[in-house]
Amino acid sequence: MAMQRLNNRAARALFMDRHALAEQPSGAAKGSDLLELIRRLGFVQLDSINTVARAHDMILFSRRPAYRAKNLKHVYERDRGLFEHWTHDAAVIPMEFYPHWHLRFQRDANLLKSRWKNWRRDGFEQQFETVLQHIRDHGPVSSSDVGKDEKKGSGGWWDWHPSKTALEFLWRSGALTVIGRQGFQKRYDLTERVIETHLCPGNMPCDAEHTVDWLCHAALDRLGFATSGELAAFWDTVSTAEARSWCKTALTEGHVEEIEIECANGQARKLFARPGIAEQAAQIAPAPGRIRVLSPFDPMLRDRDRSQRLFGFHYRIEVFVPAPKRTYGYYVFPLLEGDRLIGRIDMKAHRDQSVLRVSALWPERTVRWSDARTRRLQAELDRVRRFAGLDDIEFAENWQKDPI
Numbered sequence: 001m002a003m004q005r006l007n008n009r010a011a012r013a014l015f016m017d018r019h020a021l022a023e024q025p026s027g028a029a030k031g032s033d034l035l036e037l038i039r040r041l042g043f044v045q046l047d048s049i050n051t052v053a054r055a056h057d058m059i060l061f062s063r064r065p066a067y068r069a070k071n072l073k074h075v076y077e078r079d080r081g082l083f084e085h086w087t088h089d090a091a092v093i094p095m096e097f098y099p100h101w102h103l104r105f106q107r108d109a110n111l112l113k114s115r116w117k118n119w120r121r122d123g124f125e126q127q128f129e130t131v132l133q134h135i136r137d138h139g140p141v142s143s144s145d146v147g148k149d150e151k152k153g154s155g156g157w158w159d160w161h162p163s164k165t166a167l168e169f170l171w172r173s174g175a176l177t178v179i180g181r182q183g184f185q186k187r188y189d190l191t192e193r194v195i196e197t198h199l200c201p202g203n204m205p206c207d208a209e210h211t212v213d214w215l216c217h218a219a220l221d222r223l224g225f226a227t228s229g230e231l232a233a234f235w236d237t238v239s240t241a242e243a244r245s246w247c248k249t250a251l252t253e254g255h256v257e258e259i260e261i262e263c264a265n266g267q268a269r270k271l272f273a274r275p276g277i278a279e280q281a282a283q284i285a286p287a288p289g290r291i292r293v294l295s296p297f298d299p300m301l302r303d304r305d306r307s308q309r310l311f312g313f314h315y316r317i318e319v320f321v322p323a324p325k326r327t328y329g330y331y332v333f334p335l336l337e338g339d340r341l342i343g344r345i346d347m348k349a350h351r352d353q354s355v356l357r358v359s360a361l362w363p364e365r366t367v368r369w370s371d372a373r374t375r376r377l378q379a380e381l382d383r384v385r386r387f388a389g390l391d392d393i394e395f396a397e398n399w400q401k402d403p404i
Contacts (some may be wrong), residue, residue: 003267004278005260006225012310012339014224014281020063020302021336022064024288029064030071033080035094037063042222042234043091044072046084049319050186051331052090052349052356052388056092058295061387062336068387077180080194084178084186085171088236090300096197100214102206104237105174112169124165131166132175134192140179140189143167174201212238216246217255224281225261225273230303247270247272264312287339291376293384294334301334313341327404328362335377347381354391356381358399365403374400 006014017023020040027033038044047055053069060067072092076082082092085101086108116124131146138145138237143374147163169186171174177194178186192200219234220226226234234244250256250272255277260268274280294301294316301307308314316332318326329346336342343363350357358381363369378393385393 003258003260006262006278006281008262008264010281010285011261013284014082015310016287016339017284018222018224021300022284022287025063025065025292027064029067034071035075039094041299043087043093044089046092047297049331052347052384055295055297058400059298062292062294065383099204102201102204103208103211105201106206107237109173112172116165124162124169127163127166128170131163131170135190140187142185142187186346190191212242212246216243225259225271225277227271263309289381292336294336295379311341349388349390356385356388356390356393358393358395360399360401362401363403
């Protein structure tokens with residue numbers, strides 16, 4: 001039987017559908033509806049940069065324009081529908097997935113003890129019991145509440161004092177749970193005060209084989225198609241070897257099949273997918289034509305190489321690139337129209353003036369930028385302005401640039 005092949009348009013449609021971008025951006029965006037959206041995505045990455053709005057808020061707004069930042073805070077901190085931990089980075093994750101993080105707790109504990117001995121200051125392990133006892137006695141803490149008598153380092157952002165390192169380690173290894181944030185500073189409490197007792201580490205056995213199976217199935221369902229390496233990278237808990245072994249077994253048992261995906265450049269790539277995926281892709285309606293601003297940390301763009309293969313869109317965030325060496329700008333937002341990434345825009349919220357200031361727009365070389373597109377973009381920018389709580393939009397002179 002010939003291997004099924006998805007042309008590039010069908011592959012993009014399927015991938016966007018799995019990332020909740022193939023349908024109209026509309027619908028309820030609070031409570032159980034918001035939780036269901038996050039469950040569909042798997043997780044939402046948290047990031048502190050607030051150029052227009054924080055990344056997690058932009059991710060949710062681009063799919064549900066009714067969303068506001070307080071909605072996530074309610075689901076996370078009040079309703080306890082989410083917990084915070086790591087995938088490839090810090091993220092909020094549906095609480096029902098918590099049992100599958102016991103393996104991550106174990107692996108992080110082993111990894112960080114070894115890694116942090118080499119590049120954190122000495123003494124953090126000796127602070128474990130002191131930190132835990134402080135929380136038992138005084139309740140939830142932030143990093144500023146512990147280690148007040150410890151010498152602060154001068155090595156920059158990552159030069160934590162030992163008690164701060166102990167807090168992070170105890171969180172990453174499961175003894176503590178982050179219960180929310182003030183500003184963007186995490187607050188930690190004892191896990192047994194936050195998580196149902198029978199789900200706490202130590203009270204529930206960690207079945208590594210079951211967890212790996214769940215993580216790989218869940219990753220494939222949220223990607224639509226993937227290599228074993230992409231499955232491993234989705235939650236960043238499973239090793240590539242484990243994902244490779246899972247794919248081999250799943251293929252033998254008929255849970256997956258190999259298919260070919262046409263990339264944007266016409267080349268074919270062999271990946272794993274669910275049986276019947278081509279039929280599912282054929283039923284997906286065309287993506288809405290309105291322009292949407294995406295976060296640089298949008299899950300559709302998280303794997304930069306994959307988004308380039310699928311959409312022909314080369315994107316790298318330049319936050320850590322020295323200003324003279326940047327191609328575009330510090331924090332430039334990709335623009336989605338239908339099933340195409342059509343350009344990127346440099347803009348910033350000047351909250352002291354209540355203005356969204358647009359510095360530059362760069363269309364992709366393959367996109368003819370018409371007056372109609374400019375009007376659609378301006379309509380989207382007005383939606384972003386309202387979301388950010390700003391009064392006006394200002395455009396720099398000659399803000400529409402030639403493609404680079």
